[in-house]
Amino acid sequence: MDFSYSDEQRMLSESLEKLFAGHAGRNEDRAAADKLWQACAETGLIGLTVPEDHGGLSGGSADVMVAAIEIGRHGVNTPFLSTAVAGAGALRLAGTDAQQQSHLGRLAEGGLKVACAFAEPGARYDLADVDTRAIEDGDGYVLSGDKCVVFGGDDADLFVVSARAPDEARHGAEGISLFLVDAELAGITRKGYQMIDGRGGADVTFDNVRLPADALLGTQGQGYVTLEAVNDLAAAAICAEGLGALEKVVELTKEYLETRKQFGKAIGEFQALQHFFADMVVDYEHIKSLVFEAGAIADSADVVERQQAVSAAKVVLAEDGRRICQQAIQMHGGIGVTQEYQLGDFTKRVAVADFAFGDADHHIARYGRHMVAAAAARVAQNG
Amino acid sequence: MDLTYGKEDIAFRQEVREFLAEHFPQQLADKARAEIRFKLDDYLLWQRILGDKGWIAPHWPVEYGGCGWTPVQLNIFDEEVTAVGAPRVMPFGIRLVGPVIYTYGTDAQKAQYLPRILASEDFWCQGFSEPGAGSDLASLRTSAVRDGDEYVVNGQKIWTSYAHYADLIFCLVRTDTTVKKQLGISFLLIDMKSPGVSVRPIRTLDGDHIVNEVFLENVRVPVENLVGEENKGWDYAKFLLSNERTGIAGIGMVKADLARLHHIALTERRNGQPLIDDPLFQARLARLEIDRRALELTNLRMLTTGGDSGAFPSILKIKGSQLQQRSVELQMEAVGPYALPWQSDAMEPAWNGEPVGPDHVRARTPVYFDRRKTTIYGGSTEVQKNIISKILLDV
Numbered sequence: 001m002d003f004s005y006s007d008e009q010r011m012l013s014e015s016l017e018k019l020f021a022g023h024a025g026r027n028e029d030r031a032a033a034d035k036l037w038q039a040c041a042e043t044g045l046i047g048l049t050v051p052e053d054h055g056g057l058s059g060g061s062a063d064v065m066v067a068a069i070e071i072g073r074h075g076v077n078t079p080f081l082s083t084a085v086a087g088a089g090a091l092r093l094a095g096t097d098a099q100q101q102s103h104l105g106r107l108a109e110g111g112l113k114v115a116c117a118f119a120e121p122g123a124r125y126d127l128a129d130v131d132t133r134a135i136e137d138g139d140g141y142v143l144s145g146d147k148c149v150v151f152g153g154d155d156a157d158l159f160v161v162s163a164r165a166p167d168e169a170r171h172g173a174e175g176i177s178l179f180l181v182d183a184e185l186a187g188i189t190r191k192g193y194q195m196i197d198g199r200g201g202a203d204v205t206f207d208n209v210r211l212p213a214d215a216l217l218g219t220q221g222q223g224y225v226t227l228e229a230v231n232d233l234a235a236a237a238i239c240a241e242g243l244g245a246l247e248k249v250v251e252l253t254k255e256y257l258e259t260r261k262q263f264g265k266a267i268g269e270f271q272a273l274q275h276f277f278a279d280m281v282v283d284y285e286h287i288k289s290l291v292f293e294a295g296a297i298a299d300s301a302d303v304v305e306r307q308q309a310v311s312a313a314k315v316v317l318a319e320d321g322r323r324i325c326q327q328a329i330q331m332h333g334g335i336g337v338t339q340e341y342q343l344g345d346f347t348k349r350v351a352v353a354d355f356a357f358g359d360a361d362h363h364i365a366r367y368g369r370h371m372v373a374a375a376a377a378r379v380a381q382n383g
Numbered sequence: 384m385d386l387t388y389g390k391e392d393i394a395f396r397q398e399v400r401e402f403l404a405e406h407f408p409q410q411l412a413d414k415a416r417a418e419i420r421f422k423l424d425d426y427l428l429w430q431r432i433l434g435d436k437g438w439i440a441p442h443w444p445v446e447y448g449g450c451g452w453t454p455v456q457l458n459i460f461d462e463e464v465t466a467v468g469a470p471r472v473m474p475f476g477i478r479l480v481g482p483v484i485y486t487y488g489t490d491a492q493k494a495q496y497l498p499r500i501l502a503s504e505d506f507w508c509q510g511f512s513e514p515g516a517g518s519d520l521a522s523l524r525t526s527a528v529r530d531g532d533e534y535v536v537n538g539q540k541i542w543t544s545y546a547h548y549a550d551l552i553f554c555l556v557r558t559d560t561t562v563k564k565q566l567g568i569s570f571l572l573i574d575m576k577s578p579g580v581s582v583r584p585i586r587t588l589d590g591d592h593i594v595n596e597v598f599l600e601n602v603r604v605p606v607e608n609l610v611g612e613e614n615k616g617w618d619y620a621k622f623l624l625s626n627e628r629t630g631i632a633g634i635g636m637v638k639a640d641l642a643r644l645h646h647i648a649l650t651e652r653r654n655g656q657p658l659i660d661d662p663l664f665q666a667r668l669a670r671l672e673i674d675r676r677a678l679e680l681t682n683l684r685m686l687t688t689g690g691d692s693g694a695f696p697s698i699l700k701i702k703g704s705q706l707q708q709r710s711v712e713l714q715m716e717a718v719g720p721y722a723l724p725w726q727s728d729a730m731e732p733a734w735n736g737e738p739v740g741p742d743h744v745r746a747r748t749p750v751y752f753d754r755r756k757t758t759i760y761g762g763s764t765e766v767q768k769n770i771i772s773k774i775l776l777d778v
Binding site (some may be wrong): 001002003004005006009101115122147190254257258265266268269271274275277278279282285286287289290291295297298311312314349361364365367368371372373378379 | 384385387388389405455643645648649659660662665666668669670672673674675677680681682683684687688694695698699701702751765766769771772775776777778
């Protein structure tokens, strides 16, 4: 039982601290962002989970967590989550040797941005609700459908797209396939935008996009397991980003309570605010424990363990993390609602973590299903 | 980072389980399952079994009779013992006064009291709170005036758990009224059979009698019963209270509560199906389980890393005490209208009436009311928040 960083993790954390110092996410122009992305590649950040054979560091989800906490603490915007966590994860978990060979090396070098286009309008967070269709056509496929709120979709070079055969009902875990789709192919339209915290996203339309046979990622019709696994990797990572941002929220609030004076004394001397602050600390520490657990086992082969840990972290990050941010803004008073002050940047990052890869309701329901299954199993065992 | 139990810990858990399977008395297991209140004999029976095994005070230093277990192993032990429904080892001797005596007491006091604590020969109670000194404990007024080789003690203590069972009481008393309130307090050990000590029961909302008022009228206490130095009692009290807060998260209890809640929710029905399948109920139970998980991990994180700050015991006390309340609150809601019949008496071992409703409904409302105490005792939630902000805020 050990909650502390390994020496390598401590070094990773410290090197990112240095790399990110001075990068304010929202104000950066394109050139600065590209430069940061290249610097990330040089530190090994993008290839963090890419196997060493392909030029990466062969890191696990715990290492991703360490990195994501720093990203959240510094509020930097990079396509780390879409490319290095989700994209690399999909390729690693389902890619053939040839697919890994042709993509993972470039990805690790910062030369290939990947975005996972799983969600669809009307499907909310249900990864099995897929109405995008892939029709077999000669040696390849023809892909049509709409994907929405694709992380990193605005400037991805490659999409990982979930789709199913045209004759199936749109809902169900069976029959879903994954495809690697070159973003430059004819028939793709993307509507790019910034998300709450300034990171890039897009709604993407695929209109009769012709794909070669080797675009299929993993086994045809059996992509759902990969979908879920990749979504859990991303969910754990964004929880870690949220945790890093929350650390800053608590820190900024502490500083403000200590320095802001009203009625002739520091407002941190007022008990009402002290108790608000204590509430924040209590919640923060419990969120931290669950985010650490999710980070430690988000890549576990034990699916039930993995899903429970990720869902637990996601729920507290969404519900209790949101409350921490609300209290922080309240305690800052007027300055807390200005765009100029940095508190807002961090609360917005927590808001992204709140709604991405399954919201609190989605994850409570998933946790509940595992809980009930376990209770039923205990009864069956004990009579 | 590795959040799994190591080989030694898994083996240790197995060892504890085997011991419990062999030595935890069936009569106590039956009482726990039926939710019959434990009485003095039950506590003593179990404590003496643990004492014979050498496991009664595992967290003490080995030289005084501790087990030398790691914090994680102590936690495993607590989990396993609670899981079988064992009576709680009374904290007053083992957890509270014992460490004060071996840390600050004289050799004579150690020789006199520690073995008897380990053998459960003395039942201790805690004389801290007074009618006018609750959260503001240092304002206590029970006085001890030196008269030759004795102190003469006068005053009143309140909320004294199990004073009606106790052989001895450790008291905070005022020995100097002329200085800052924290600097005039002493720590005194008093025989409950001394002339002038009387106990009056207080019934709590659940109908049970655990806490009492203790009156001290011209009680003569030998000076050798003073622990440490005169007027240094507040330091010893702070030491004691910090021990009280560790382990006060009550994780074992919350887990046992939730196991019972699962059982109830599988048995009770709503809209013709098991309550646990009802989406609203399931979501609330899941959220509770998630909070239990967070508490358990935070406790382990504190035990293995020492925590990131001295605020951790308070952080765990706040969250743990709230969960101890929410778990039994949801149990009560789970039985629906059967929460209404008041069956506190049915929890008494001597009761032989006819219970109303299924077995699992009797204790629900009394236990719910009983648990309101958890956010009050051991330093209320508000006092814990004061402590947290005092430690973390530099104002």
